[in-house]
Amino acid sequence: xxxxxxxxxxxxxxxxxxxxxxxxxxxxxxxxxxxxxxxxxxxxxxxxxxxxxxxxxxxxxxxxxxxxxxxxxxxxxxxxxxxxxxxxxxxxxxxxxxxxxxxxxxxxxxxxxxxxxxxxxxxxxxxxxxxxxxxxxxxxxxxxxxxxxxxxxxxxxxxxxxxxxxxxxxxxxxxxxxxxxxxxxxxxxxxxxxxxxxxxxxxxxxxxxxxxxxxxxxxxxxxxxxxxxxxxxxxxxxxxxxxxxxxxxxxxxxxxxxxxxxxxxxxxxxxxxxxxxxxxx
Amino acid sequence: xxxxxxxxxxxxxxxxxxxxxxxxxxxxxxxxxxxxxxxxxxxxxxxxxxxxxxxxxxxxxxxxxxxxxxxxxxxxxxxxxxxxxxxxxxxxxxxxxxxxxxxxxxxxxxxxxxxxxxxxxxxxxxxxxxxxxxxxxxxxxxxxxxxxxxxxxxxxxxxxxxxxxxxxxxxxxxxxxxxxxxxxxxxxxxxxxxxxxxxxxxxxxxxxxxxxxxxxxxxxxxxxxxxxxxxxxxxxxxxxxxxxxxxxxxxxxxxxxxxxxxxxxxxxxxxxxxxxxxxxxxxxxxxxxxxxxxxxxxxxxxxxxxxxxxxxxxxxxxxxxxxxxxxxxxxxxxxxxxxxxxxxxxxxxxxxxxxxxxxxxxxxxxxxxxxxxxx
Ligand SMILES: Nc1ncnc2c1ncn2[C@@H]1O[C@H](COP(=O)(O)OP(=O)(O)OP(=O)(O)O)[C@@H](O)[C@H]1O
Ligand SMILES: [Mg+2]
Numbered sequence: 001x002x003x004x005x006x007x008x009x010x011x012x013x014x015x016x017x018x019x020x021x022x023x024x025x026x027x028x029x030x031x032x033x034x035x036x037x038x039x040x041x042x043x044x045x046x047x048x049x050x051x052x053x054x055x056x057x058x059x060x061x062x063x064x065x066x067x068x069x070x071x072x073x074x075x076x077x078x079x080x081x082x083x084x085x086x087x088x089x090x091x092x093x094x095x096x097x098x099x100x101x102x103x104x105x106x107x108x109x110x111x112x113x114x115x116x117x118x119x120x121x122x123x124x125x126x127x128x129x130x131x132x133x134x135x136x137x138x139x140x141x142x143x144x145x146x147x148x149x150x151x152x153x154x155x156x157x158x159x160x161x162x163x164x165x166x167x168x169x170x171x172x173x174x175x176x177x178x179x180x181x182x183x184x185x186x187x188x189x190x191x192x193x194x195x196x197x198x199x200x201x202x203x204x205x206x207x208x209x210x211x212x213x214x215x216x217x218x219x220x221x222x223x224x225x226x227x228x229x230x231x232x233x234x235x236x237x238x239x240x241x242x243x244x245x246x247x248x249x250x251x252x253x254x255x256x257x258x259x260x261x262x263x264x265x266x267x268x269x270x271x272x273x274x275x276x277x278x279x280x281x
Numbered sequence: 282x283x284x285x286x287x288x289x290x291x292x293x294x295x296x297x298x299x300x301x302x303x304x305x306x307x308x309x310x311x312x313x314x315x316x317x318x319x320x321x322x323x324x325x326x327x328x329x330x331x332x333x334x335x336x337x338x339x340x341x342x343x344x345x346x347x348x349x350x351x352x353x354x355x356x357x358x359x360x361x362x363x364x365x366x367x368x369x370x371x372x373x374x375x376x377x378x379x380x381x382x383x384x385x386x387x388x389x390x391x392x393x394x395x396x397x398x399x400x401x402x403x404x405x406x407x408x409x410x411x412x413x414x415x416x417x418x419x420x421x422x423x424x425x426x427x428x429x430x431x432x433x434x435x436x437x438x439x440x441x442x443x444x445x446x447x448x449x450x451x452x453x454x455x456x457x458x459x460x461x462x463x464x465x466x467x468x469x470x471x472x473x474x475x476x477x478x479x480x481x482x483x484x485x486x487x488x489x490x491x492x493x494x495x496x497x498x499x500x501x502x503x504x505x506x507x508x509x510x511x512x513x514x515x516x517x518x519x520x521x522x523x524x525x526x527x528x529x530x531x532x533x534x535x536x537x538x539x540x541x542x543x544x545x546x547x548x549x550x551x552x553x554x555x556x557x558x559x560x561x562x563x564x565x566x567x568x569x570x571x572x573x574x575x576x577x578x579x580x581x582x583x584x585x586x587x588x589x590x591x592x593x594x595x596x597x598x599x600x601x602x603x604x605x606x607x608x609x610x611x612x613x614x615x616x617x618x619x620x621x622x623x624x625x626x627x628x629x630x631x632x633x634x635x636x637x638x639x640x641x642x643x644x645x646x647x648x649x650x651x652x653x654x655x656x
Contacts, residue, residue, distance in 0.1 A: 180443030185335055186368035186426075190433065191356045198379070204372040 005103030037263065043254035063253040064261075065123035073258060082150050083238065084221040087160035089215040092210055095168030099209075100202075102169075103176040118167045129190070132159045136231060152236050158233040167220060168213035175209030208276045215273035219266050228257040284346075286469050287437055292341035294327055303326045303493045303655070304341070304428040309437075314463055314470040314591035316480035319515070321492035325473040329439050330489070332428060333362045345436065356385075356407050361430035362439040365446070367422050370415045375401070375425050376410040390492050400432035404460065408457045420451050428463070436471045456482050473652075481505070489513050495584065496656035506522055510554065510653035511568045518572065521616040525567040525648075528557050537569055539612060539647070542590060545569065547648060554650040563625060565652040576618035578637050589640035590616070607631075608639045 030037075047060040067073055100225060102114055120128065125183065136155050187197045225240040239262060246255050294302040297408075301324045309315045317325045330336040332343065334355035342351045350358060361382070370378050379400055383393045403405045404424035423443065424586055431568040443459065444452045462484050463470050474480050480487050481501040489496040489504070489512075497509040508514035509524055527538035534548040535557070551557065555567045571588075578585055583589045595607030595615060604625035607617045618639055629635050 180366055180368060182364040182366045182368040183370065185355070185428075186362070186364055187370075187381070188335075188354075188356050189333060189362045190429065191385035192381075193356065196385065201370060 007151065010277055013143070019185040023133070028217055040256055041260050041263070044253055044260045046253055046256075048253065049209050050253075063257040066254045067257045070142060071244075072237070073239075073254075075244055076237045076239045079150075079156075079236060080222055080239040081152060083153055083156050083160055084218050086150075086153075086158050087164060087221045088214050088217040090157075090161050091165035091168045092172075092214045094165045095213055095217075096172050096206065096210060097169075099172035102224050103173055103179075117166055119165045125163070125224075125226040128159075128163060129227040132162070132227060133230040152233065154230055155231045155233075156236060156238065160224060163224070163227060164212070164217040164220045168217050171213040171216060172206060172209040175206055175212075212273045212276040215269045216278070219269045219273070221261060222269075223266055285309065286311040286345065287471070288344035288347070289328075289332070289381075290342050290344065292328070292331060292343070294324070294331060294336065302338075303333075303491055304492075305495050306341075306656070307488055307495065307498060309469065309471060309488075312467055312469055313474060313485040314460065314483055316487045317471065317473045317490060318477060318480040318483035318487050318516070319475065321475055322492070323490040324493045325475070325490055326441055329362070329441055329471065332437070333360055333439050334358050359436045360439060360442070361433050361435040361437075363423070363430050363443055363599050364444075365441045367426040367446070368431075369422050369425050371414050373408070373414075375406060375412050375414070377413070378425050379428045379432050382429060386433070393436055395578060396432050400428040403431065403465065404428045406465045419447055420455060423447065423455070431462075431466060431468065435468060437471060440470060440472045442473055442475070444474075445476075451480075459483060467549065481517070488514060490645045491516075496653065496655065504573070508647065509647060511570070511649045511651045514570055514595075514647060514649055519617065520570045520572055520647075521576065522568040522570040525565050525569055527563075528555070528565050528567070530557065537567075541612065542569070542588060543612075545588065545643065547643075552650065554653045555648070568649055570647045570649060570653060571641050571645055573605065573617045574619040575641045576608075576616070576639050577622060577641065578608065578618050578624075578636070578639050580637055583638050583640035586642070587640040588643050589638050589648065591636065591638050592616075594628060594633070594635040594637050596621045597625050597628060597631075599625065608637065 038099075044063060045059050045061065046056060047058040047062075048055065086187075098117055102110070102117070107113075134153075139157055183201055183205075184197050187201045188194075192200065223240055224238075225244065228238050229241055229244075232238060237245070239258070243255055243258055246258075285308045289305055289307045289309075292302055292305045293300065305328065317328055319325050327336060331338055334357075338351065343348055344350065345358070345362075350613065370381065376397055379397045380393050383396060388396070388424050389605070397410075398407070399524060402428050403412055406421065406428060407416065409421065417425065440459075440587045444455055447625070452572060456479060459470075472483065474479070475628075479538065484501060486498060487502055488498045489506055491512055497504060497513050499507070504513065504517050508517060514520045515522065523539050523541050525537050525539055528551065529536045529538070531546065533546060535546075535548055536549055538580060540543060552568075576593060577583075577642055578594070585645070590608075590610065592608040592610045595609045597607070597620075598605045599622070602622075603619050604621050604622055606625065607615050607626070616639060
């Protein structure tokens with residue numbers, strides 16, 4: 001008798017997906033976002049000598065083989081991984097300490113300090129790159145190529161830590177927000193010391209944040225181009241910088257293959273990071 | 282049963298300019314269930330946190346078995362606490378949660394196992410030892426928190442609003458269970474609650490707090506029958522209070538002038554906490570009250586030896602074993618009476634505007650100061 005009347009054809013205010021105009025905007029947006037990546041990946045399997053060739057000449061995986069046999073590319077890849085691992089470890093430790101301090105204590109000018117920590121996130125990367133390059137040259141820390149591996153990567157590692165530790169700190173800080181302070185008191189009430197509370201109660205709570213922060217720092221470091229470009233020397237090429245120089249030389253499907261490898265690594269890490277963030281809530 | 286276990290001596294606690302507790306002194310006896318009762322913000326939790334050691338007093342001292350423990354940190358006090366949120370550690374299973382306190386004490390592993398098993402037995406959680414907290418109900422989580430504290434064999438167990446996170450049905454069951462548990466382990470319980478029914482049902486003695494001051498410490502029955510003042514009387518169960526306008530001395534006692542009831546002769550000494558003004562014109566800070574269960578209603582004028590007041594019958598609320606009738610006085614105020622269900626059934630609804638008399642014996646009335654000086 002009093003059933004809800006359905007107006008079958010008109011879309012309600014929140015039925016975005018039923019509005020034709022909104023659907024097409026979504027579609028066009030998606031095409032511009034993802035089509036280039038899909039093309040890049042597809043053409044890494046194209047049996048053609050030129051990567052820019054838009055004609056499909058048949059399926060091959062030989063350019064992956066070629067990429068793996070390219071010594072310079074593999075050296076750059078090794079550099080990238082080394083830099084990412086070291087800067088991630090340092091970033092997570094620094095980030096965790098910063099997050100705990102900001103969460104736990106009250107001190108004068110705390111908002112100012114919080115702002116300063118977040119600053120590297122908002123500063124344009126190009127400015128960070130230039131300023132770091134100037135800083136290293138002023139300190140006389142230029143990578144000349146004489147230093148032995150992996151110490152020749154020190155400048156890049158320092159640069160990567162400066163931009164990735166704020167991200168780690170933010171992620172860990174967010175996780176700490178959900179910590180029930182009664183838990184800490186309960187542990188103390190049961191006889192735990194300050195350090196035992198940290199080890200047994202706070203750290204396990206922070207764990208998803210630490211992992212998510214680490215994966216974030218790792219991906220940020222792995223695919224950074226701008227800042228690395230400004231702080232790398234002739235012998236300290238990273239994977240993205242190497243790809244860039246290869247593109248300038250000539251575009252071959254090998255570049256597509258190398259880029260695809262980078263994309264897949266980043267995707268996997270981001271996916272895992274998101275999974276851990278979801279464990280949070 | 283007269284050994285004092287915790288002695289609170291002249292405790293004052295200030296948070297900046299806020300005085301959360303004002304000069305509180307209480308002695309808590311070995312083996313009793315002691316309730317701290319009061320409205321929200323009166324300082325109950327603060328007092329509990331002082332006893333546990335999470336706050337330190339601004340003034341005064343705390344004794345345990347006669348020894349000063351004011352300066353001891355919480356992890357050095359033989360006192361454990363069940364937190365309002367239970368604060369069960371989410372990443373440990375039930376067994377590890379309960380064992381945690383013993384591990385901190387460096388108890389040998391074999392003994393830990395035995396004691397944990399006994400503690401889980403006591404709270405009926407033996408079958409749940411491997412569960413994670415998120416696989417437990419609220420009531421089960423609370424029992425983990427209880428076992429975790431009791432396994433430490435504390436001298437005193439503190440419980441902050443232990444039942445407030447449970448639903449009504451479970452709350453009633455847990456009240457009984459907590460009392461039984463306390464009887465079997467013999468540990469002194471100090472329970473914080475804002476629910477007077479809970480305090481009355483569980484506690485051996487109750488301290489009533491109001492905005493940082495201690496109003497009365499007594500057994501539930503004593504508190505109900507002889508409240509120290511109108512605040513306590515109103516907080517402990519319902520009461521119909523009538524303001525006393527004037528008090529004058531007569532040969533048989535005092536005469537109480539009450540707007541709603543006329544002049545009532547009170548044949549005994551009024552409580553010393555009521556100051557009788559020199560001039561009978563001065564205002565008096567006192568009330569004369571009667572509990573709803575002592576009030577009867579009738580449709581005819583009651584006998585002369587009864588105190589009575591006329592009004593209109595209002596709503597009747599069915600309560601299960603009895604009903605509560607509302608009597609609307611002519612000045613707009615309402616009082617309530619507990620009546621038998623069979624009487625409630627023959628009374629008409631509020632819309633009938635039935636004129637009735639509420640009446641009771643003067644012996645059931647309480648003459649109380651509006652506010653007694655704090656203890
Ligand atoms: N850490 C603190 N800093 C400042 N003021 C506080 C602090 N803790 C408690 N207070 C104040 O002390 C008073 C008593 O607080 P308390 O938590 O003891 O109340 P309560 O009786 O437990 O109330 P409730 O039933 O709402 O839990 C309140 O006015 C509160 O605002
Ligand atoms: Mg409280």
